[in-house]
Amino acid sequence: MEIVNHILFYASWALLAAGGLLCVIGAFGLVRFPETYTRMHAAGVIDTGGALLILAGLMLQSGLTLETVKLALIMFFLLFTSPTAGYALARGTWSAGHRPITHTRSDARTDGHSDSAGMTDDG
Amino acid sequence: MTVEEIINIVLLTMLALTAVGIARLRNLFAVTMLSGIYSLLSASIFVVLDAVDVAFTEAAVGAGITTVLLLGTLMLTDREARDGSRANRAGAMIVVVALGGALFYATLDPMMPRFGDPRTPAQTHVAPQYLKDTVPQGSSKEPVKVGIPNVVTTVLASYRGYDTLGETVVIFTAGIAVLLLLGQRRRRRRDTPGQNPSGNKDADRAAGAED
Amino acid sequence: MFWAAMIGILVALALALVRAIAGPTVYDRILAVNSFGTLTVLALSVIGFLMGRPDFLDIALVYALINFIGTIAVLKFLRYGDFARATQADDNDLV
Numbered sequence: 001m002e003i004v005n006h007i008l009f010y011a012s013w014a015l016l017a018a019g020g021l022l023c024v025i026g027a028f029g030l031v032r033f034p035e036t037y038t039r040m041h042a043a044g045v046i047d048t049g050g051a052l053l054i055l056a057g058l059m060l061q062s063g064l065t066l067e068t069v070k071l072a073l074i075m076f077f078l079l080f081t082s083p084t085a086g087y088a089l090a091r092g093t094w095s096a097g098h099r100p101i102t103h104t105r106s107d108a109r110t111d112g113h114s115d116s117a118g119m120t121d122d123g
Numbered sequence: 124m125t126v127e128e129i130i131n132i133v134l135l136t137m138l139a140l141t142a143v144g145i146a147r148l149r150n151l152f153a154v155t156m157l158s159g160i161y162s163l164l165s166a167s168i169f170v171v172l173d174a175v176d177v178a179f180t181e182a183a184v185g186a187g188i189t190t191v192l193l194l195g196t197l198m199l200t201d202r203e204a205r206d207g208s209r210a211n212r213a214g215a216m217i218v219v220v221a222l223g224g225a226l227f228y229a230t231l232d233p234m235m236p237r238f239g240d241p242r243t244p245a246q247t248h249v250a251p252q253y254l255k256d257t258v259p260q261g262s263s264k265e266p267v268k269v270g271i272p273n274v275v276t277t278v279l280a281s282y283r284g285y286d287t288l289g290e291t292v293v294i295f296t297a298g299i300a301v302l303l304l305l306g307q308r309r310r311r312r313r314d315t316p317g318q319n320p321s322g323n324k325d326a327d328r329a330a331g332a333e334d
Numbered sequence: 335m336f337w338a339a340m341i342g343i344l345v346a347l348a349l350a351l352v353r354a355i356a357g358p359t360v361y362d363r364i365l366a367v368n369s370f371g372t373l374t375v376l377a378l379s380v381i382g383f384l385m386g387r388p389d390f391l392d393i394a395l396v397y398a399l400i401n402f403i404g405t406i407a408v409l410k411f412l413r414y415g416d417f418a419r420a421t422q423a424d425d426n427d428l429v
Contacts, residue, residue: 013335016380020342023373027346030353030369036361039353043369046346054339054376058383070391074375074398081402085368092409093361126384133344137351144355153354156363159404160354163374163397170378170390178393186371187400194411 012060019053026050036093037100040086047082051075127171134171138164149204155193162186176275195305253278336384343377364408371401 022045029042055075059068141161145154162185169178206212229235236243256268257277271277279287350373354366375394382390 013338016336017338017342019376020339023339023342023346023376024349027349027369027373030366031349031356036359036365039362039365043365046369047372050342050346051372051376054343054380057339058379061383062388067388067391070395071379074379074391074395077395077398077402078372078375081398082372085402085405088406088409089361089365089368092364092413093359095413096359096361098359098361130340130344130381130384133348137348140351140355144351148355150357150360152360153357153363156360156367156408157354159367160351160370163370166393166397167374167377167381170381170393171385175390175393179396182393182396182400186397187404190404191407194408198411 008060012057015053015057015060019050019055019057022046022053023050035101036098037090040090040093044082044086047078047086051078051082130171131168134164134168138168149206151197151200151202151204154204155190155197158193159186159190162189192301192305199305253282336380339380340377340384343373343380347373347377360412364405364412367408368401368405371397371404375401 026042026045026047026049029045030039033039033042052075055071055078059071062068062071138161141157141164145157145161148154148157162181166178166181166185169175169181207215240246253274257271257274259267269277269281271281347370350366350370354363354370357363375397378390378394378397382388382394
């Protein structure tokens with residue numbers, strides 16, 4: 001039993017650390033990427049990878065208790081709501097007239113934001 | 124520093140940044156979004172401060188209902204804020220700085236109890252009585268007075284029942300007032316002839332508005 | 335050891351805040367607020383374990399739901415200018 005506890009401890013540690021790392025990576029992409037669609041991709045890393053790994057790590061910590069059930073419920077809701085919200089957001093962005101950048105990075109520097117000029121504000 | 128202090132400092136810093144963002148931005152839609160973030164952050168701070176019930180309220184009211192109400196208001200007004208006159212802004216700045224300075228000065232008072240001090244009036248005055256009446260004390264099998272397991276609920280629903288009733292009446296009145304104000308627009312749009320080409324649809328909508 | 339996750343989440347919260355303030359379009363802000371909400375759910379879960387009181391998970395659960403409803407409400411408002419409009423007329427505009 002002792003060894004199982006050890007394994008669970010390190011597994012949960014690894015899951016939590018990986019989840020935290022994925023959250024940072026996703027948020028970094030959210031800041032650095034050039035336009036809404038690519039940022040949505042980065043936010044997806046937080047919603048799926050980060051959230052699932054952290055919740056799984058916490059589940060391993062709490063064992064077979066009510067907390068695990070609650071964590072599973074949160075995971076379940078996130079698995080349904082994030083894709084739906086992402087789809088709704090992408091659709092809203094598209095029908096507002098924004099189009100994804102389809103050219104290479106060197107071009108994006110020069111005219112990457114031209115297609116979103118209509119919706120910008122004084123940020 | 125304890126765990127809570129570090130998390131509190133980080134969260135409060137982000138709260139201050141969000142507040143500055145809300146004050147600086149002129150796009151009211153962006154301000155609405157940031158106010159949602161503001162209430163998410165303050166609810167997290169309430170959780171760290173162990174006020175779980177307040178955090179629940181903040182989650183439902185701040186992040187949920189307030190955002191919807193603000194968006195409803197945006198439908199009635201402009202989406203861009205206009206800058207006030209220079210004199211107005213200077214006056215507001217003076218008031219804000221003076222008030223903030225006064226509040227900060229008050230925290231420097233040596234008579235102020237430390238954060239979480241068990242000897243404050245709030246902890247020594249009525250709180251022990253509430254706890255004694257609610258939570259079974261140690262070995263004594265005396266029946267508790269109120270019979271509600273949660274102390275906060277005991278205070279809200281029993282000791283301050285009339286107070287809570289008054290608060291509920293106030294919120295109910297405010298809710299009705301907000302609904303009336305926001306409902307104005309829909310009624311007016313239905314009355315203007317240009318917006319609704321077919322009278323048939325108009326009647327449908329009127330029927331839908333009844334229920 | 336919950337610190338690893340907690341630090342990651344706090345850094346990510348700060349970065350999402352940057353995107354929410356910087357914009358530039360409203361959809362970027364909605365995206366940032368949505369990510370912020372997800373990160374808040376995670377932060378509340380981890381804080382509960384960090385402080386040894388996992389009963390905080392109830393709030394995280396409520397947040398996970400409110401966040402989604404809020405995002406959909408905002409998008410619906412942006413698209414129709416109203417929360418209560420029927421959605422029959424929008425089938426042909428995705429072409």
